[in-house]
Amino acid sequence: MTSIDSSNAVEEVWGSSVEQIDVLGYPCSSFVKRRRHLGDLLLDGRRFGEREYLVHGDRRLSFDAHEAAVKRVAALLQERDVRAGDRIMLFGANSIEWVVSYWAIMELGGIVVLGNAWWSQGEVDHALRTVSPALVITDVPRSQMIGLVQAKVGFDVIAAAIADLEPTATYVRPVMKEDDPAVVLFTSGTTGLPKGAVLSHRGILATLQSLALLTRRLPNSGAELPRSSKAMLSIPLFHVGGLQQIITPMLAGGTLVFTEGRFDPATVVRLIEDENITVWSTVPTMVSRVMDHLEEVNHAPLPMLRTVGLGGSPVGMQLRSRVPRWFPNASRGVAVTYGLSEAGGVLATGVGDELLNRPGTVGKPLKIVTVRIDDPDENGHGEIMVRSPSVMLRYWSNGDDRAANDPITADRWLRTGDVGWLDDDGYLYVTDRSKDIVIRGGENIATPHVENRLLEHPDVREAAVVGLPHPHLGEEVGAILVLDKGSQVSIDELATFAREKLAYFEVPTRWQLRESSLPQNATGKVIKRVLRDEWAAQIVT
Structure with a gap:
């Protein structure tokens, strides 16, 4: 059986109109026309054919070659009894094997569990106990952290399937629902060991569609394909920001270039120049270290970068003001995002003059995100509350529908634990954290x-x-x-x-x-x- 139903033209399943719909029993802003399953994004990727999708060192994989590899790996995993609803942990460093495995699990209706490659042994054991994965797909350095009784497959086996030129690969793709779990993403709660935030297909796709609309990459009838661009991936794929970067090219048609090994500013600069990187979305500390390096060695600015996205931690005005000096063509493309794992990643974003004219803002909430300030003080500052289709379903908890310290209220508002305020134009400011x-x-x-x-x-x-x-x-x-x-x-x-x-x-x-x-x-x-x-x-x- 083929893995993807291509009955609808890509342009006919995406739209910009938003309406209030029922999501898990409560009203949410949602796109009217939208994808329902993450695996269907492979349909969008077909538009880009021989364009490069993934680059990791000397290895390069086009969109067409990637889809063929996904089919082979999905068939391999189905032979190993992976079924719809199974939790499959990806536990390894960023790699092509990681990405292809992610899409293959989606095709089989499995739930991808993102294993943090930096965990201690105790945290690995905790994650395995929490989600009880049917299979762990892992690389050599981390394989020894997986117990002998846990079923696992090495990245080397996945690599062999990717390299196999045999085109035949069949498997059965189950019918999935929008609110079925897609990803379990571990995040540090306010107490104890990491908690597994359960993200749905609906939620991840809602964030993707919102960002594609903002960047004018949403497919629409009669429009030309987006021009090719190259984005550098320097953050781990087990972070929600990294996960978003591997699905964005399916709409934008861009190439994702992996950094290799430990973060090294000099190596990153060479990669930007050699690959002509145009987009870099990362945490502020990495951008700061690269700019420090450029200054220390008296390197010329890097004009090829056109967009620099900063998220994951607070972004000071000093850092924002330095970006145009070293990345001159990104002076209007400096973007700041605010979000959290429990909300599926980005909740608000601002760019260019929006940031310069409103010091401290993290931008406006996305089109499908509703923000309110809970119990504001005399200055309008209070806890930031969020309702959106992107909000997690729950924390994963064996034998219990609601884990302890669940931050979602009974009417599905997410308590972010962050303190902030909204100005009269709807721009959000984050001023403090109420959680430890x-x-x-x-x-x-x-x-x-x-x-x-x-x-x-x-x-x-x-x-x-x-x-x-x-x-x-x-x-x-x-x-x-x-x-x-x-x-x-x-x-x-x-x-x-x-x-x-x-x-x-x-x-x-x-x-x-x-x-x-x-x-x-x-x-x-x-x-x-x-x-x-x-x-x-x-x-x-």
């Missing part, structure tokens, strides 16, 4: 999770973990500890202890050891804001 999260280089870190590990050390009596300003990462992790009287434990020993159970990015990089108890409020809760502000002031001075 540090955002380090785009990676969310639950501070209670780090505190709980530090409190396991026999010499630690009290612990408070806060986010401190960092020029490149946005924030870094700072730990304030009260030790037992007479303790001789060193900071190096404490860091080693933390590293045994925490992912590398969760381990504090700044430490304060003190003898007096931490300040508390009337209910006995540590007043972290005071600790953070005092420490941050010392760093600035």
Whole structure:
């Protein structure tokens, strides 16, 4: 059986009109004409034929070759008993194998579980227990972290299927619904280990369609194909921003070029020049490090970049103002986004003069996103609440429909945990976070999770973990500890202890050891804001 139903012309299934419809029992703004299943995006990709879709080092895969590879890998996975509704974990570094496997799982009606390639062993074990995947598709470095009883397939097996020139590949594609789960994306909640946000086909497609409309890449009857462009992928595919970047080319017809290995500014600059990269959407720390490198080596500006997208962590005006100096043709294409994993990624975006004329704004909410400010103070500041078809279905929880600390209200408003306000023109400003999260280089870190590990050390009596300003990462992790009287434990020993159970990015990089108890409020809760502000002031001075 063929994998895709091509009965409708691509242009006839997309539109810009929005109306209120019922989504999971509550009214949501939604596009009237839209795709219903992520796998159907392969139909859109067919328009681009021999254009390059993926570039990773010396390997290049066209849209046509990619679809053929997806069919072969889907057939392979079906032979291994992958069925509709099965959770399949992708656990490895960015690669062509990762992308092809993602689309193959979609074709089979499976649910892609995004494994964080930076997890500690404890976090891997937690994820496996939480979602009970039918299969893990993994690379060699991470294969050893998967237990012997867990079924798994190596990226090498996927690579062999991709390289196979045999065209025959048959499998049965099930009928799926819009609100069926498509992806489980682990994100740091306010407490404990990472939680699996369940994103639906409807939700991921709604964000894609909104962004395609903004960038004028939405297919419409009579329009020419979008011109070819090249985007650089420098963030992990297990982040929602990375996931969005592999589906966008199906509408935009662009090429996605992978960076290789650890992030290195000099290597990134060479890649931008060699591949003539025109679009770079990433976290602010990476752009900052590249600009620092260009300045240090007295390199010429990079005029080929036309759009620089910044998201994942706060973007200061100093960084925004530096971008035109080093990427002169992106002066009007500097984009800032605001979003979170539980909302399927981007919720609001702003570009060019919108940002310059409204310092601090993250732009306007997307067309299908409704934002309200909960319990605003006298200045209109309050918690940002969101209702959108892109909001997650729930956190994945074995044996329970609603996990603990579910941020979705009974009438399906998402509590973002962020504090902000809306101006009279509808622009959103994010001013603070009400939840215990540090955002380090785009990676969310639950501070209670780090505190709980530090409190396991026999010499630690009290612990408070806060986010401190960092020029490149946005924030870094700072730990304030009260030790037992007479303790001789060193900071190096404490860091080693933390590293045994925490992912590398969760381990504090700044430490304060003190003898007096931490300040508390009337209910006995540590007043972290005071600790953070005092420490941050010392760093600035």
